[in-house]
Amino acid sequence: MDFRRYAEELAGAAREASRVMAELSAEEKNRALVAMAEALEDSRAEIEKANLRDLAAGEKSGLKEAFIDRLRLTPARLEEMCRGLRQVAGLDDYVGRVIDRRVRPNGLEISRVRVPLGVVAIIYESRPNVTVDAAGLCLKSGNAVILRGGKEAVNSNRALAGVLRRAARKSDFPAAAIQVVEVVDREVVDELLKLNNLIDVVIPRGGESLIRAVAAKSSIPVIKHYKGVCHIYVAASAGVESALRIVDNAKTQRPGVCNAVETLLVDRAIAESFLPRLYDLLRAKGVEFRGCPETRRILTNIAAAGEEDWYAEYLDLILAVKVVGGVGEAVDHIEKFGSRHSDAILTGSEEEAEIFLRRVDSSAVYANASTRFTDGGQFGLGAEIGISTDKLHARGPMGLEELTTYKWVIRGSGQARP
Amino acid sequence: MDFRRYAEELAGAAREASRVMAELSAEEKNRALVAMAEALEDSRAEIEKANLRDLAAGEKSGLKEAFIDRLRLTPARLEEMCRGLRQVAGLDDYVGRVIDRRVRPNGLEISRVRVPLGVVAIIYESRPNVTVDAAGLCLKSGNAVILRGGKEAVNSNRALAGVLRRAARKSDFPAAAIQVVEVVDREVVDELLKLNNLIDVVIPRGGESLIRAVAAKSSIPVIKHYKGVCHIYVAASAGVESALRIVDNAKTQRPGVCNAVETLLVDRAIAESFLPRLYDLLRAKGVEFRGCPETRRILTNIAAAGEEDWYAEYLDLILAVKVVGGVGEAVDHIEKFGSRHSDAILTGSEEEAEIFLRRVDSSAVYANASTRFTDGGQFGLGAEIGISTDKLHARGPMGLEELTTYKWVIRGSGQARP
Numbered sequence: 001m002d003f004r005r006y007a008e009e010l011a012g013a014a015r016e017a018s019r020v021m022a023e024l025s026a027e028e029k030n031r032a033l034v035a036m037a038e039a040l041e042d043s044r045a046e047i048e049k050a051n052l053r054d055l056a057a058g059e060k061s062g063l064k065e066a067f068i069d070r071l072r073l074t075p076a077r078l079e080e081m082c083r084g085l086r087q088v089a090g091l092d093d094y095v096g097r098v099i100d101r102r103v104r105p106n107g108l109e110i111s112r113v114r115v116p117l118g119v120v121a122i123i124y125e126s127r128p129n130v131t132v133d134a135a136g137l138c139l140k141s142g143n144a145v146i147l148r149g150g151k152e153a154v155n156s157n158r159a160l161a162g163v164l165r166r167a168a169r170k171s172d173f174p175a176a177a178i179q180v181v182e183v184v185d186r187e188v189v190d191e192l193l194k195l196n197n198l199i200d201v202v203i204p205r206g207g208e209s210l211i212r213a214v215a216a217k218s219s220i221p222v223i224k225h226y227k228g229v230c231h232i233y234v235a236a237s238a239g240v241e242s243a244l245r246i247v248d249n250a251k252t253q254r255p256g257v258c259n260a261v262e263t264l265l266v267d268r269a270i271a272e273s274f275l276p277r278l279y280d281l282l283r284a285k286g287v288e289f290r291g292c293p294e295t296r297r298i299l300t301n302i303a304a305a306g307e308e309d310w311y312a313e314y315l316d317l318i319l320a321v322k323v324v325g326g327v328g329e330a331v332d333h334i335e336k337f338g339s340r341h342s343d344a345i346l347t348g349s350e351e352e353a354e355i356f357l358r359r360v361d362s363s364a365v366y367a368n369a370s371t372r373f374t375d376g377g378q379f380g381l382g383a384e385i386g387i388s389t390d391k392l393h394a395r396g397p398m399g400l401e402e403l404t405t406y407k408w409v410i411r412g413s414g415q416a417r418p
Numbered sequence: 419m420d421f422r423r424y425a426e427e428l429a430g431a432a433r434e435a436s437r438v439m440a441e442l443s444a445e446e447k448n449r450a451l452v453a454m455a456e457a458l459e460d461s462r463a464e465i466e467k468a469n470l471r472d473l474a475a476g477e478k479s480g481l482k483e484a485f486i487d488r489l490r491l492t493p494a495r496l497e498e499m500c501r502g503l504r505q506v507a508g509l510d511d512y513v514g515r516v517i518d519r520r521v522r523p524n525g526l527e528i529s530r531v532r533v534p535l536g537v538v539a540i541i542y543e544s545r546p547n548v549t550v551d552a553a554g555l556c557l558k559s560g561n562a563v564i565l566r567g568g569k570e571a572v573n574s575n576r577a578l579a580g581v582l583r584r585a586a587r588k589s590d591f592p593a594a595a596i597q598v599v600e601v602v603d604r605e606v607v608d609e610l611l612k613l614n615n616l617i618d619v620v621i622p623r624g625g626e627s628l629i630r631a632v633a634a635k636s637s638i639p640v641i642k643h644y645k646g647v648c649h650i651y652v653a654a655s656a657g658v659e660s661a662l663r664i665v666d667n668a669k670t671q672r673p674g675v676c677n678a679v680e681t682l683l684v685d686r687a688i689a690e691s692f693l694p695r696l697y698d699l700l701r702a703k704g705v706e707f708r709g710c711p712e713t714r715r716i717l718t719n720i721a722a723a724g725e726e727d728w729y730a731e732y733l734d735l736i737l738a739v740k741v742v743g744g745v746g747e748a749v750d751h752i753e754k755f756g757s758r759h760s761d762a763i764l765t766g767s768e769e770e771a772e773i774f775l776r777r778v779d780s781s782a783v784y785a786n787a788s789t790r791f792t793d794g795g796q797f798g799l800g801a802e803i804g805i806s807t808d809k810l811h812a813r814g815p816m817g818l819e820e821l822t823t824y825k826w827v828i829r830g831s832g833q834a835r836p
Contacts, residue, residue, distance in 0.1 A: 253834070379826065
């Protein structure tokens with residue numbers, strides 16, 4: 001098989017379709033998204049059949065139960081995807097919005113106007129719902145999308161995308177704007193990542209190793225976050241009950257996600273009263289503590305935290321704890337070991353809160369709230385295609401606006417440059 | 419020499435300084451910029467002496483006269499740099515601006531606030547004025563800057579940056595925020611481009627080969643434009659006198675720059691009347707024409723344009739000409755051969771203008787004006803660090819706003835996620 005040619009044809013078709021997509025009205029796009037939701041509902045049997053093939057193959061090849069579970073398309077999950085498409089159809093359309101407009105002394109009228117990015121490639125792992133969720137967001141924002149899911153989900157993804165494309169065709173919508181990589185060999189991804197003349201941005205979604213591999217190979221801009229080593233700093237003036245509740249929430253409400261807290265920094269002045277209470281609260285929920293030497297003088301029976309713990313994204317019921325001497329030390333620790341995702345201060349001092357919010361260089365900085373809120377839905381974006389810890393283009397949760405760019409539109413009446 | 423260690427120390431110092439920079443007020447930054455301009459004026463003799471060493475070395479090694487000229491720091495050029503610093507001091511500061519703010523139903527107050535990018539590396543060629551111009555823009559926007567100019571200008575750049583740093587120290591401004599790569603070996607650049615944990619963005623300025631080399635090697639996001647293959651499409655309804663004036667301006671006013679026109683597309687209906695007049699006008703200014711077969715039936719003594727001409731950025735008094743059958747063909751040609759820089763339509767039809775402006779996927783799209791206006795100053799940005807033909811983060815001329823990013827700032831009162 002000629003992987004390069006396959007990648008070029010697929011991306012070329014997406015690029016052609018992106019030109020049509022960019023000109024669709026909000027109504028045309030919304031109508032197609034609703035038609036796609038209806039088509040998915042009407043095609044449940046077909047989708048479940050394809051999914052069963054993936055599940056059977058996965059079980060045969062000995063995939064872990066957690067993996068199989070992520071692969072499974074239950075009726076509830078299908079319904080959730082359809083609800084997502086309808087919700088996205090109801091969101092604002094950014095395409096065509098005028099960001100700003102100025103008339104120059106020479107009479108030139110200069111505007112910046114939002115336009116789609118063009119062709120967006122999404123590279124993800126096992127969950128087939130990403131196929132529908134990501135397609136919905138990319139299409140709504142006027143982009144063509146290339147979807148490359150995990151090879152274990154290839155039958156499910158092919159079936160889902162097939163249904164979306166059939167619905168697109170019926171709505172006079174360019175079906176080629178939805179491209180699924182059905183050839184599972186990794187070489188296809190390698191070839192796609194070279195096509196910077198056809199693909200405008202790559203968004204990898206999954207574990208750190210997948211994302212690092214994509215970023216290392218891609219000659220196309222990548223928007224990504226490697227990991228979320230989120231911190232909470234409990235200052236001396238923090239309200240103890242509130243701090244206990246927030247740290248508990250950030251650690252235990254859903255420990256396997258990127259905005260869960262991994263390292264707790266505690267001011268020396270409050271450590272001796274706060275840490276034992278936190279320990280009792282979280283131990284009862286099965287949280288393992290790892291501490292700096294000072295923490296271990298207070299919580300005498302916990303394990304020591306080594307340097308690797310300060311860098312760790314546990315994604316598990318483990319909490320690293322360090323005693324620090326004030327907000328400056330807390331900020332320095334986050335600068336050195338953090339991942340620029342989400343970091344919070346809990347404090348009774350507004351002045352101290354502002355110092356933390358100003359100095360910590362992360363995508364999301366919090367005062368007196370749980371880091372678990374870093375999410376497009378929670379932030380009011382309506383939906384989220386991913387989270388960026390990069391600094392260019394988009395930072396933190398990325399919604400529909402971040403799936404667009406702008407161009408300069410200049411209207412003149414014969415101006416030449418003197 | 420340990421290039422890696424040198425690069426890490428230099429970038430590490432910039433990173434540390436960037437933390438101080440991010441907290442400076444507009445007044446502190448502006449005061450330092452003015453002090454730098456004064457210091458440059460007071461240090462003319464020192465700078466000219468260093469520049470003479472570069473000029474002597476350049477002549478000895480047989481550099482071309484045009485190259486030597488770009489290297490030369492005349493009193494007028496020095497004065498221009500100082501004026502630039504003072505002008506940047508007078509521009510708005512974007513750091514700290516609130517982009518948007520929302521209060522969620524749970525009471526969380528969520529804002530997006532502009533912050534500096536952090537550490538910006540500028541990689542450029544022979545002109546030493548970039549050292550001062552780029553430093554001024556980066557510092558004004560709260561960033562630390564790493565400057566790597568051409569090795570032929572190393573003495574001039576070292577002297578200029580030395581003066582800037584002395585002035586910084588006197589203004590209680592972090593002198594380490596201005597880093598000059600004084601070791602000219604290319605390996606230093608290669609090592610710098612790997613430091614994506616210390617440097618936030620790389621902006622290469624210079625010829626296409628420099629920019630391609632930087633983009634290929636960098637693991638840090640790069641903002642760039644490879645080239646400007648700018649088009650003007652003269653529609654059937656264009657005013658002939660106005661079209662002649664605009665094409666003349668776009669081709670001959672300054673042919674060596676990226677926003678000069680390279681390919682002219684002419685509607686078939688007007689070609690026979692328009693092209694001979696344009697030919698007479700531009701031949702008198704020394705412009706060489708290269709045409710498609712149809713053009714050559716009208717302008718019988720011009721050379722043929724081959725496929726490579728449609729891709730060419732001549733940066734010279736050469737114009738490729740193609741006859742097309744309407745706005746659709748013009749847009750298709752630009753999509754296929756263009757470089758997404760600046761493209762214009764000249765037309766008497768507002769409807770046709772809007773089709774072109776909507777469909778052409780370039781950083782700057784014009785109706786009835788010269789492409790030569792694509793420039794931060796002309797667009798009213800006050801200044802320009804470069805032009806981007808990428809789609810992420812910044813498109814077209816990049817000013818001070820594009821040297822910032824944002825972070826999400828969340829102020830709560832004890833919220834945990836349900």
